[in-house]
Amino acid sequence: MLAKYAISASEAETEDFIQWMLLNSWTNYQDHCMDQRTIIENEVNSLPLKISNAIKDKPYTSEPIQLPPIKTYGYQIEGIEELGLIPVIGADGIIYLQGTPTKAGDFTITIKYKYDGWIPGRPVLERKLPFAVNPNPRDLWKNIPTSQDVVYYKPDQDCEYVTVPTGADGSPRKDMVAASNRGRSHAQEGKPRDDHFQLLYCPENEWYIMAVADGAGSAKYSRKGSEVACRKAVEFCQSKLKDAQAFEAKIRAYQEAEDKEAAQKAISNDVYTLVGNAAFLAHKAINEVSKGMEGAKPKDFATTLMLAICKKFDFGWFIASYWVGDGAMAVYSKDANTIKLLGIPDEGEYSGQTRFLTMPEIFQDHVAISSRLRFHIVDDFTALMLMTDGVSDPMFGTDVNLNDIERWHRFWKTLQDGFPEDGIPGVVFADDREQTKYELLSWLDFWIPGEHDDRTIAILY
Amino acid sequence: MRRLPVYLLLDTSGSMYGEPIEAVKNGVQVLVSTLRSDPYALETAHLSIITFDSTAQQLTPLTEIASFQQPQIQASGCTVLGEALNLLAQKVDQEVTKTTAEKKGDWKPLVFIMTDGVPTDDIRHGLEEFRKRKFGMVVACAAGQGADTNVLKQITECVVSLDTADSATIKSFFKWVSASVSAGSMKVEEAGRDMGSLSELPPPPPEVNIVV
Numbered sequence: 001m002l003a004k005y006a007i008s009a010s011e012a013e014t015e016d017f018i019q020w021m022l023l024n025s026w027t028n029y030q031d032h033c034m035d036q037r038t039i040i041e042n043e044v045n046s047l048p049l050k051i052s053n054a055i056k057d058k059p060y061t062s063e064p065i066q067l068p069p070i071k072t073y074g075y076q077i078e079g080i081e082e083l084g085l086i087p088v089i090g091a092d093g094i095i096y097l098q099g100t101p102t103k104a105g106d107f108t109i110t111i112k113y114k115y116d117g118w119i120p121g122r123p124v125l126e127r128k129l130p131f132a133v134n135p136n137p138r139d140l141w142k143n144i145p146t147s148q149d150v151v152y153y154k155p156d157q158d159c160e161y162v163t164v165p166t167g168a169d170g171s172p173r174k175d176m177v178a179a180s181n182r183g184r185s186h187a188q189e190g191k192p193r194d195d196h197f198q199l200l201y202c203p204e205n206e207w208y209i210m211a212v213a214d215g216a217g218s219a220k221y222s223r224k225g226s227e228v229a230c231r232k233a234v235e236f237c238q239s240k241l242k243d244a245q246a247f248e249a250k251i252r253a254y255q256e257a258e259d260k261e262a263a264q265k266a267i268s269n270d271v272y273t274l275v276g277n278a279a280f281l282a283h284k285a286i287n288e289v290s291k292g293m294e295g296a297k298p299k300d301f302a303t304t305l306m307l308a309i310c311k312k313f314d315f316g317w318f319i320a321s322y323w324v325g326d327g328a329m330a331v332y333s334k335d336a337n338t339i340k341l342l343g344i345p346d347e348g349e350y351s352g353q354t355r356f357l358t359m360p361e362i363f364q365d366h367v368a369i370s371s372r373l374r375f376h377i378v379d380d381f382t383a384l385m386l387m388t389d390g391v392s393d394p395m396f397g398t399d400v401n402l403n404d405i406e407r408w409h410r411f412w413k414t415l416q417d418g419f420p421e422d423g424i425p426g427v428v429f430a431d432d433r434e435q436t437k438y439e440l441l442s443w444l445d446f447w448i449p450g451e452h453d454d455r456t457i458a459i460l461y
Numbered sequence: 462m463r464r465l466p467v468y469l470l471l472d473t474s475g476s477m478y479g480e481p482i483e484a485v486k487n488g489v490q491v492l493v494s495t496l497r498s499d500p501y502a503l504e505t506a507h508l509s510i511i512t513f514d515s516t517a518q519q520l521t522p523l524t525e526i527a528s529f530q531q532p533q534i535q536a537s538g539c540t541v542l543g544e545a546l547n548l549l550a551q552k553v554d555q556e557v558t559k560t561t562a563e564k565k566g567d568w569k570p571l572v573f574i575m576t577d578g579v580p581t582d583d584i585r586h587g588l589e590e591f592r593k594r595k596f597g598m599v600v601a602c603a604a605g606q607g608a609d610t611n612v613l614k615q616i617t618e619c620v621v622s623l624d625t626a627d628s629a630t631i632k633s634f635f636k637w638v639s640a641s642v643s644a645g646s647m648k649v650e651e652a653g654r655d656m657g658s659l660s661e662l663p664p665p666p667p668e669v670n671i672v673v
């Protein structure tokens with residue numbers, strides 16, 4: 001062949017030349033392949049590929065992942081099947097990761113690909129992608145039971161139903177139900193529930209008495225404060241209402257009174273001595289209890305209090321109340337489209353700056369006490385509700401919204417609908433129905449991010 | 462929901478090149494991984510990354526922990542801390558929800574500033590804008606001997622210093638930041654009020670010195 005080009009070479013020279021030529025070309029060829037591979041690899045590595053984070057147990061589909069077509073092919077995805085995901089690769093070469101992740105953590109996904117010029121037997125290329133799977137937030141909350149050895153122990157949950165049987169005339173009469181559930185923020189650390197409630201129906205005179213209290217999170221014995229507040233206030237109202245003919249007469253007289261103002265004043269005075277005093281005695285009872293605990297001050301028992309007494313007359317319902325602190329207490333009438341707040345929630349300019357029953361200034365004078373008392377005569381209503389801020393904050397947001405009837409309609413519906421997406425059934429408000437209390441308790445376990453306070457609600461309906 | 466905004470202002474000037482910047486990247490990664498497994502922080506804390514070198518830029522807008530993705534962080538150029546403070550002020554205006562009668566706004570932001578040098582720009586304007594905004598807690602960290610704690614003291618009374626800007630020390634600073642964000646997320650929710658002083662943060666590790 002060399003002769004054809006007029007090259008005269010010995011056999012040995014020819015042999016050497018061919019060897020030299022082949023080796024040179026082979027090296028060139030290798031370099032060419034390597035260049036081709038490197039160009040594609042660099043292009044792929046410089047792609048701004050990102051896939052969003054997943055959440056454990058939640059269905060997930062990643063953003064489309066696209067490598068340069070033609071230049072790359074034969075994709076294989078590694079590192080996702082053990083997470084519960086599968087790669088979906090379309091005919092167009094676009095890759096999606098799909099599935100429901102079963103593991104949380106930081107992972108690396110490897111996309112292996114062949115490239116233009118790849119020859120069987122050669123290693124394929126790969127691009128690594130970081131991939132984060134968040135834990136299911138609900139898995140992170142622990143539920144550590146409160147130690148029964150803790151001073152002033154109380155159960156982490158409580159609920160009660162008070163059946164008021166059908167009256168002599170055969171008409172159904174309103175019942176009361178209440179539930180109280182320790183917040184997740186407390187459950188997380190095995191801390192006790194600070195909320196409390198108490199319900200009482202007096203069959204001899206048909207008065208209903210309800211109390212709900214929220215022990216301050218920052219006060220170390222507030223769980224006892226809320227309990228004493230409810231117990232003492234209800235106890236006092238019960239004893240006073242045993243002998244309340246004069247009071248009831250004034251309520252009746254108000255209906256017919258020509259001088260409404262005078263009649264109102266007469267009732268106000270009685271509400272003051274009855275409900276106002278109940279709150280004051282609760283305040284004093286907490287002071288007494290604090291003396292029994294070494295080194296404690298009344299403010300270590302800081303608690304809010306919502307107290308309502310209620311009775312049905314021929315002309316409607318009489319409701320009197322006392323309210324100090326945050327939360328919500330209101331009479332809701334669905335059909336009449338009305339909401340009557342039984343006071344003003346004591347929330348300062350900043351959230352959390354509430355007033356407490358344990359503060360002496362709450363009882364400093366007549367005006368201070370009266371400003372927290374209310375009485376109303378209303379037609380029949382859907383529900384009288386008392387709730388701590390663990391319920392009202394997530395359900396209403398701010399105090400301004402407590403005056404918004406639409407919000408109450410929504411709230412009442414939420415109570416009955418439950419939270420189907422979280423498997424929490426609704427509450428059935430039917431007459432003489434004991435199991436309503438368990439429904440209400442399980443309803444209180446609703447999930448709203450950032451809302452994990454103790455929750456207590458009492459309802460007369 | 463009331464978010465707890467957390468702003469990280471990170472010095473990415475040329476002097477951070479190499480080990481320090483790698484440690485910072487790793488620190489951010491560890492911070493986010495840790496916060497993801499904290500139920501309070503996962504729900505409440507939102508994170509933004511602002512870097513400053515020859516310019517200040519927000520690499521990650523305020524993002525919930527669950528969606529946070531590690532940004533590209535590189536070191537080069539000078540140290541425009543003043544511009545970073547100004548950018549922070551603007552971003553707080555845009556991103557942090559204020560409380561109104563109908564809606565409770567976000568908690569006051571926590572800010573962690575980390576720098577290894579002296580600002581190369583005039584910080585007065587940025588400082589002025591920064592001071593007009595309300596923050597829950599601002600911690601400034603002087604990483605290594607090159608940083609000037611006196612400048613940082615003008616920004617906040619909470620100044621800490623790291624003796625060296627090596628990986629182990631930077632790592633422990635980020636661990637402390639992550640413990641602080643966890644504590645903050647829990648505190649705002651439990652106590653229902655903003656963070657305000659260094660004493661409310663977990664005690665810093667031995668590598669992180671409080672500058673008095």
